Amino acid sequence: MQLRAQRDQRDPQAKRAKRLTRVLVGAAAVPVMLVAAGCSSDSGSGDGKDKAAEESAASKSASPSPTVQAAAFRKLPEACSVVTKKTLDDLVPKGDSGKEGSSNDTALRASCSWDSLDDNGVKGSQFRWLSVSMLRFESDVARGEGDKLARDYYQKQLKDAQGVEGAKSVKTAPVSGTGDEASVVRYDLKKKEGTFKQQTVVARVENVVVTVDYNGAGLAGDKTPDADDLVKDAQKAAKEAVAAVTKANGGTGSEKPGDKPGGKSSGSPSASKTPSDAASQSASASPAKSG
Structure with a gap:
């Protein structure tokens, strides 16, 4: 127990x-x-x-990847053929064949100039100088569409023409029937040889800017040319140059603003020299021939 x-x-x-x-x-x-x-x-x-x-x-x-709309025009016409022979005979009657400007790529940038000295002996001389330059802008992803780049350059060309050193009585007016937009800048430029009447027509058609410089002077006592006549001549040359650009890209050369013939491209061109400087240099040199 x-x-x-x-x-x-x-x-x-x-x-x-x-x-x-x-x-x-x-x-x-x-x-x-x-x-x-x-x-x-x-x-x-x-x-x-x-x-x-x-x-x-x-x-x-x-x-x-980001994209940008291709530019309408992909090439330029031959610069020295954009103005008809008849027009050249009227604007530079005693001129030789055109002088093509230097360019590392004529599909992007091209120019041609003509000068004329009509020597009337003791009565003096009539001098004329015509220049046509074309600059084509290609579309680029970083910089934008070609026609926008051309519009910016169009405005720059007008500003440059309006701001030429020594220019007097500067006037700017729109030009109709020439590309998508166009304007003419006119002024007087006094040189030791005489008073030069300068006309600069700047026109844009799609992604191409055409600049026409035309000046004239009465030298050695000859009368100064009528500025209104010179303006009409410059506008005529610009209209022909714009038509040549359109035709080179598959158009008829008679399109209205807003029509878009074929053509595609991409890239960017280099800037062109302002033609007014070359005009003054040519005009200064030519009178020496008349003695």
Whole structure:
């Protein structure tokens, strides 16, 4: 009986010890499970960020490259043939064949000039100088569409003509029926040889800018030419040059503003020299021939 009582006293203690052990073991296992769950959660978050970055990179690589509308005209006519022989006979009656300007790419930039000295002996001389220059602008992704670049250059040419050093009585007027837009700048320029009447017609047709310079002077006592007549002559030459540009690109040469004959291109041209300087140089040199 005594032994059984002792066993009964020991058994509850043993049972309590076993239960305590199980509780402690279970409590120790909880942090391990929490840590494992935390690691699993972090791993899933990182995978999501990487996936989002990959999708963003793929989206950027799939984006289309920037484009720009191709320019309408892709070439220029031969510069010395843009004005008809009849017009040349009227504007530079004693002139020789045209002098083609230098250009590293005549499809982008071309020019031609003519000069005439009608020597009337003791009555003096009549001097004329005509220049036609053409500049074609190609479309470029970085710089923009060709016709926009041509419009900007058109405005620059007008500003340059209006700001010639020594010019007197400067007047600017629009010119109709010549390309998409055109204007004439006229002024007087006094030189030691006489007073020169200068006309500059600037015209734009699509992505090409045509600049016509025409000046005249009465030298050695001859009368000064009528400026209005010279303006009409310059406008006629400009109209023919614009028509030649259109025809060279598949048009008939008689399109109205807004018509667009075929032609595509891309790139950008270099700037051309202002023709007014060359006109003054030629006019200064030619009178010496008359003695």
